[in-house]
Amino acid sequence: MKTNVAFFFGCRSVEHEVSIISAVQAMRAVDREKYDVTPVYVTKDGEMYTGDALFTIEEYRDLPALYKKCRKVFFARNGENVVMKYESKGVFSKAKDVTIDVAFPVVHGTNCEDGTIQGYFEYLGLPYVGCDILSSAVGMDKAVFKDVVKRAGVPVLDCIEIRSREYAQNKEELTQKIVNQIGLPLIVKPVNLGSSVGITKVSDIESFDEAMSLAVSFSDKVLIERAIENLREINCSVLGDADNCEASVCEEPFMNDEILSYEDKYMGGSKSGASKGMASLGRKIPADIPEELSNEIKELSCKIFKAIGANGVVRIDFMLDTAENRVYANEINTIPGSLAFYLWEASGVKYTELLDRMIELAFRRQRGRENLTFTIKTNILSGVSFGSKGAKGAKL
Amino acid sequence: MNILFLISLIVAAVSGIFSLVRQLQMLQQNSYFPSRYSKFVTDTFVVWLCVLAFLFCISSFFYSLDNPFLHIILTAAVLIVRIPLCIKTQKKSIKKLVFTGRIKRLFGAAIIIEALLITLYALLPGLAGEICLVLSLTLSFITPLLCYLVWAVTLPIEKAFGAYYINDAKKILASNKGLKVIGVTGSYGKTTTKFILKRILSEKYNTVCTPGSFNTPMGVVRTVREHLKPHTQIFICEMGAKNVGDIKEICDIASPDMAVITSVGPQHLETFLTVDNVFKTKFELADAVKQKGGRVFVNGDSKEIASRIDNSFSVYGTGENALYRAENISYGAFGSSFDINLGGEIISVKTKLLGMHSIIDIVAAAAVAHSLGVSPEDIKYAVSTLAATEHRLELKSYINGSTLIDDAYNSNPEGCIEAVNVLGSFDGFKKVIITPGLVELGAKEYEYNKNLGFNAAEKCDIIILVGKNRSVPIKDGILEHGFQEEKLFTVSSFAEANALYSTLADKNTVLLIENDLPDNYLN
Numbered sequence: 001m002k003t004n005v006a007f008f009f010g011c012r013s014v015e016h017e018v019s020i021i022s023a024v025q026a027m028r029a030v031d032r033e034k035y036d037v038t039p040v041y042v043t044k045d046g047e048m049y050t051g052d053a054l055f056t057i058e059e060y061r062d063l064p065a066l067y068k069k070c071r072k073v074f075f076a077r078n079g080e081n082v083v084m085k086y087e088s089k090g091v092f093s094k095a096k097d098v099t100i101d102v103a104f105p106v107v108h109g110t111n112c113e114d115g116t117i118q119g120y121f122e123y124l125g126l127p128y129v130g131c132d133i134l135s136s137a138v139g140m141d142k143a144v145f146k147d148v149v150k151r152a153g154v155p156v157l158d159c160i161e162i163r164s165r166e167y168a169q170n171k172e173e174l175t176q177k178i179v180n181q182i183g184l185p186l187i188v189k190p191v192n193l194g195s196s197v198g199i200t201k202v203s204d205i206e207s208f209d210e211a212m213s214l215a216v217s218f219s220d221k222v223l224i225e226r227a228i229e230n231l232r233e234i235n236c237s238v239l240g241d242a243d244n245c246e247a248s249v250c251e252e253p254f255m256n257d258e259i260l261s262y263e264d265k266y267m268g269g270s271k272s273g274a275s276k277g278m279a280s281l282g283r284k285i286p287a288d289i290p291e292e293l294s295n296e297i298k299e300l301s302c303k304i305f306k307a308i309g310a311n312g313v314v315r316i317d318f319m320l321d322t323a324e325n326r327v328y329a330n331e332i333n334t335i336p337g338s339l340a341f342y343l344w345e346a347s348g349v350k351y352t353e354l355l356d357r358m359i360e361l362a363f364r365r366q367r368g369r370e371n372l373t374f375t376i377k378t379n380i381l382s383g384v385s386f387g388s389k390g391a392k393g394a395k396l
Numbered sequence: 397m398n399i400l401f402l403i404s405l406i407v408a409a410v411s412g413i414f415s416l417v418r419q420l421q422m423l424q425q426n427s428y429f430p431s432r433y434s435k436f437v438t439d440t441f442v443v444w445l446c447v448l449a450f451l452f453c454i455s456s457f458f459y460s461l462d463n464p465f466l467h468i469i470l471t472a473a474v475l476i477v478r479i480p481l482c483i484k485t486q487k488k489s490i491k492k493l494v495f496t497g498r499i500k501r502l503f504g505a506a507i508i509i510e511a512l513l514i515t516l517y518a519l520l521p522g523l524a525g526e527i528c529l530v531l532s533l534t535l536s537f538i539t540p541l542l543c544y545l546v547w548a549v550t551l552p553i554e555k556a557f558g559a560y561y562i563n564d565a566k567k568i569l570a571s572n573k574g575l576k577v578i579g580v581t582g583s584y585g586k587t588t589t590k591f592i593l594k595r596i597l598s599e600k601y602n603t604v605c606t607p608g609s610f611n612t613p614m615g616v617v618r619t620v621r622e623h624l625k626p627h628t629q630i631f632i633c634e635m636g637a638k639n640v641g642d643i644k645e646i647c648d649i650a651s652p653d654m655a656v657i658t659s660v661g662p663q664h665l666e667t668f669l670t671v672d673n674v675f676k677t678k679f680e681l682a683d684a685v686k687q688k689g690g691r692v693f694v695n696g697d698s699k700e701i702a703s704r705i706d707n708s709f710s711v712y713g714t715g716e717n718a719l720y721r722a723e724n725i726s727y728g729a730f731g732s733s734f735d736i737n738l739g740g741e742i743i744s745v746k747t748k749l750l751g752m753h754s755i756i757d758i759v760a761a762a763a764v765a766h767s768l769g770v771s772p773e774d775i776k777y778a779v780s781t782l783a784a785t786e787h788r789l790e791l792k793s794y795i796n797g798s799t800l801i802d803d804a805y806n807s808n809p810e811g812c813i814e815a816v817n818v819l820g821s822f823d824g825f826k827k828v829i830i831t832p833g834l835v836e837l838g839a840k841e842y843e844y845n846k847n848l849g850f851n852a853a854e855k856c857d858i859i860i861l862v863g864k865n866r867s868v869p870i871k872d873g874i875l876e877h878g879f880q881e882e883k884l885f886t887v888s889s890f891a892e893a894n895a896l897y898s899t900l901a902d903k904n905t906v907l908l909i910e911n912d913l914p915d916n917y918l919n
Contacts, residue, residue, distance in 0.1 A: 001571040003627040080622065101625055363627055367598045371781065 013109035023106035029351040103128040114140035127366040130312035139334035152307035159225040164216040185227040190219030230322040237340035238305040247298035248343040252287035409510040412536030419543035421493035505546040565620040581635040582658030593761035599774035601629040611636030647684035655685040660700040720763035750789040798905040804912040820855030831910035832862040849873025
């Protein structure tokens with residue numbers, strides 16, 4: 001009897017493919033002595049499939065063919081358990097329900113990583129790996145994230161938040177106001193996306209509008225902040241929960257352009273790198289920074305992790321202003337690409353062990369919840385007479 | 397043979413099977429032991445005798461009229477009356493019949509037997525048919541007989557089912573490598589210890605325990621099959637016993653790696669006969685664990701245990717003999733505070749739980765958890781979150797910022813004395829008790845109440861008795877101790893007692909409500 005871990009990946013998100021790569025990597029690294037793995041591929045339409053073909057990355061090149069090799073499934077509660085049910089194809093193909101012990105979401109971006117899929121697991125009552133609804137949601141909204149960590153004493157760049165409609169109705173005035181307030185160059189980014197999608201650096205006021213229209217095509221809310229001229233980006237991963245967490249070594253990703261772009265992050269700059277995900281991105285591990293700075297970043301990382309109440313593995317991206325020698329927390333990835341395993345291997349934690357610890361953390365959170373009371377076992381209505389006398393009969 | 401006759405026979409059978417609900421309910425609540433169920437049957441024997449006598453009278457009357465058919469019809473009518481009666485009893489009972497697989501099989505057997513007898517009667521000529529007729533009617537009339545019969549007929553099937561379930565549970569336990577099973581037994585305190593242990597172990601491990609007081613072999617089997625998950629790391633298994641060998645039977649299934657024995661006392665002596673047998677049975681758990689090389693934690697404060705053990709046991713308690721010890725115990729508005737001495741390492745804890753037995757249960761759980769690598773910080777935190785059972789030495793805030801110890805559900809003499817002792821140890825507080833005393837204790841009732849009064853007089857500053865007549869024995873005890881009479885009040889209801897209390901309560905007052913009785917006891 002092994003613990004059955006269901007890996008959820010794909011989903012209705014712009015980072016659909018990235019999620020597939022991260023998940024396939026993770027499913028291969030799981031300790032099979034201890035765990036059974038059930039792959040659950042969520043299509044761009046939100047349908048769910050399972051099947052052995054999902055373990056191989058090449059299969060995803062031809063999706064219709066892949067669907068044919070898999071079976072459509074859905075999830076339901078059955079007494080104390082959560083089961084995966086197969087959509088029945090006729091009377092005779094009745095396959096047995098599969099009990100799922102824990103869910104492992106390896107999804108990126110909106111409609112999943114932002115608390116959506118976590119809400120689904122909560123609703124099912126299924127223990128799951130990683131951040132809960134609130135911390136996922138906080139992590140997804142870059143502006144809210146800044147507010148929360150700022151309160152915990154973490155340095156962030158001040159920003160302006162602006163809504164799509166607000167901007168459309170009052171373009172000139174707002175542009176002027178923003179440029180005056182923040183100064184040039186500045187950065188425009190959609191508030192809710194990871195993987196650097198939709199982010200533009202604006203150096204002159206004329207290109208501001210173009211940057212805005214790109215950003216609003218991804219998100220209703222847009223964030224504008226000062227661009228750091230002498231920028232180095234430093235990332236750090238944290239593993240644990242709010243009670244106990246540790247930071248990995250720091251990394252410095254190399255930038256082709258001035259901002260780490262989607263192509264940089266996931267395509268690795270070369271055509272063959274596409275299937276290797278974040279791990280293949282040009283980067284320096286550990287980052288070439290003084291030990292003092294690296295310790296400061298690690299400390300800030302743990303502070304941020306606790307401030308948003310994160311769980312499992314996250315990656316926090318910092319901006320280093322080399323001119324002023326100051327660090328700013330930029331954003332958090334509550335489900336980082338490749339689960340940041342390359343940072344942990346460099347810190348002495350093998351990928352298999354990392355996954356094991358993440359699953360253990362999921363059970364630990366579940367135990368903490370079981371110690372609280374959510375429902376009163378007795379049915380209060382059982383003692384109430386509604387009766388045929390109408391409203392008079394009810395004695396609530 | 398007559399169609400009408402056959403129909404009335406069938407009606408009789410149906411009503412007989414229907415009445416089986418009550419019998420099976422009793423059989424089920426006696427864990428399917430016919431010997432225990434028989435007690436219920438003998439208790440209701442007179443009723444059955446009356447029913448039979450009545451039926452015999454009318455049947456002979458109609459027989460003398462030479463109208464056997466009318467007789468049968470009437471019989472059926474009488475039997476039909478049992479159906480609404482039966483439904484009424486079911487609706488009124490607190491613990492209703494649960495339609496488990498076994499109960500369904502028992503009903504099935506009853507239906508088959510009756511159907512078979514009636515069919516045979518219809519088909520067989522002469523004496524053989526007559527015998528079937530008599531048998532069918534007898535079983536329909538006297539449902540306990542039918543109950544015994546179906547129990548006996550289905551027994552082999554049930555044994556096979558039982559064996560299958562037991563094997564399945566063993567397989568599940570064996571397939572979970574690295575799983576640790578902790579057996580918890582004892583005459584008293586095992587359920588509380590189990591829940592506290594589960595709470596503390598949950599800090600570090602995925603822990604499952606037998607729910608409620610599921611402590612029979614089949615209860616353990618059910619827990620394993622329904623609750624154990626592949627990622628379960630510790631299974632805490634409460635083991636109950638009423639006979640010598642009961643614990644061994646559970647150990648054979650669960651194969652425990654560690655044991656906690658909370659107490660040995662004079663419990664279930666009707667089946668155990670001697671305390672020595674209780675000891676032997678409880679220590680069947682120790683034997684099983686020692687065979688596997690595991691540790692056995694025993695309560696050194698239990699006299700029956702302390703006098704019988706050697707130094708191969710891990711002893712916990714409050715005395716000098718204990719390796720794991722509760723020290724520096726004090727009570728206050730926050731609850732209890734004490735140090736757990738784990739063989740030198742000391743953890744200071746605070747909990748809302750009150751009373752010596754709770755503290756000892758916590759020490760037991762802490763000792764086991766510590767030996768399994770749960771950190772002192774985690775133990776301390778888990779203990780601080782423990783909540784009392786409702787109305788059992790439950791600590792609450794009360795009128796005018798005073799503190800209430802709600803022990804309203806306690807009705808046993810030792811428990812009452814312990815509650816008064818807890819009240820007495822609230823140093824620096826004005827100590828008040830409201831109690832109507834104890835009831836339904838038979839011949840010793842006067843003595844117990846007087847003793848309660850004597851103890852209360854020693855520990856309390858103000859005593860409020862409820863029920864003018866019923867509190868006389870307590871009063872005797874109080875006055876014997878020489879308590880000032882102006883601090884003793886007697887009222888006639890709890891409402892009155894509360895009103896009186898609210899006039900004298902303040903921030904530094906602690907109130908113990910001991911055993912609240914329904915009004916019909918109060919006079």
